[in-house]
């Protein structure tokens with residue numbers, strides 16, 4: 001399996017710490033707000049999955065976990081609400097998530113954790129793990145192995161990620177749009193922080209297409225792996241169940 005962490009930016013340079021305050025705005029600009037639709041879809045699927053312990057890794061500013069928590073709160077599902085964990089390596093991103101959780105009066109657990117090993121999470125302790133728009137910057141094999149370890153047998157894994165649009169002409173058009181717009185917008189929003197948009201561009205080009213990624217997930221001990229293309233395949237939602 002290809003190591004997807006051969007990034008043309010250096011994670012040690014704290015790109016996410018610098019981007020934290022502008023991250024939500026960047027997502028809105030780049031996706032023309034459609035990331036909200038994708039994230040709502042993921043949150044709905046997670047909220048409908050049975051189980052008490054939900055872990056969102058590389059949770060960033062909390063877009064997935066807080067949506068799940070809000071849904072459960074509306075449904076008065078206090079059991080699940082108590083066991084939502086947001087993990088990320090960047091405290092500045094989690095700070096934004098904490099602030100948003102406070103504003104919405106949502107209780108969650110926050111932890112600094114590396115998605116590559118999920119060290120502080122006991123094995124077979126989690127019902128649902130999700131990762132959204134971060135697999136592309138991680139070593140996929142390591143993340144999948146860590147997720148597999150922490151999930152209970154039968155536990156569910158969700159991955160929302162940029163994908164390859166199956167229509168070549170549209171993919172070219174999309175890459176052109178992203179190639180022109182990202183540098184312009186990111187330059188403005190991040191005040192010329194090149195590594196921020198290097199990261200954002202990398203994700204679009206380097207991720208495997210959905211059937212390749214389905215196979216990868218399957219070889220890491222997950223069964224019934226599916227991939228649902230969203231918005232003409234710009235992104236895909238992958239789901240797998242821990243075998244055994």
Ligand SMILES: C[S@@+](CC[C@H](N)C(=O)[O-])C[C@H]1O[C@@H](n2cnc3c(N)ncnc32)[C@H](O)[C@@H]1O
Pocket residue numbers: 011016057058059060061062063064087088089090093113114115116131132133134137138
């Ligand atoms: C593009 S943001 C995605 C945030 C959120 N999941 C979303 O969908 O908006 C990527 C996040 O991954 C985090 N991250 C990067 N490498 C990580 C790692 N090895 N372990 C945990 N988090 C990581 C970054 O700090 C950042 O918050």
